[in-house]
Amino acid sequence: MKKEHRIKRSDEFSRVFNEGFSVANRQFVIYVLPKEGQDFFRVGLSVSKKIGNAVTRNRVKRLIRTFFQEHEQAISGERDYVIIARKPAADMTYEQVKGSLWHVCKKAKIIQPKVRAHK
Template sequence: MPDTRRRKRGRLSRSAEFERAYRQGRSHSNRHLVVYAFARGTGEEPRLGVSVSRKVGGAVDRNRVKRLLREAYAAEVELVPAGHDVVVVARPSARELAEREGLQGVRAALRELLEKAGSR
């Protein structure tokens, strides 16, 4: 069984790390999410950053979307090459996706984008 604990080193935490992914990374999007992938050039484990704006909804909705995105990423992390930073930005429709389809819907939307990002 894979270790699904959240690790500090597996997360983006500084605004400069997010900015680098936004400016220098490749972006892929669908109706619900935008994924930015930036190759750091190291062999370290991939890192995740999640951004959910107030347009998505109130604090409860935003936290639910963030939690589902982190869970979906943990299940699909094998699609991300080592040494990459991934920033996932939730669009306002992500809340409806989370409410309607839950983790499975969020996971499918994220998997689609991670496959695109990993194939380039």
């Protein structure tokens, strides 16, 4: 994921938390902040020490990043997203993480419907 597609600074996280809306399931919480004039989406990750040791936390972050890279075309741009991992995410496989994130993204209505090609 490119640096310009990441949320890193504390004030950027705070803005998404305070001005955006959130959607959650048992494994993840997604905060969404619409940003007019931004051609791409940005992602910030928050994985607490409650999740596990550094190896576990980094693995969860890597799985989340992989999901967003694989589904980059389907996810709405012009928005900032902050994803918070909850404890059950630590024991999940990539397929489970993918299913859970897809579910919460659909709940947040950030997955763009596929445009069917005309024959």
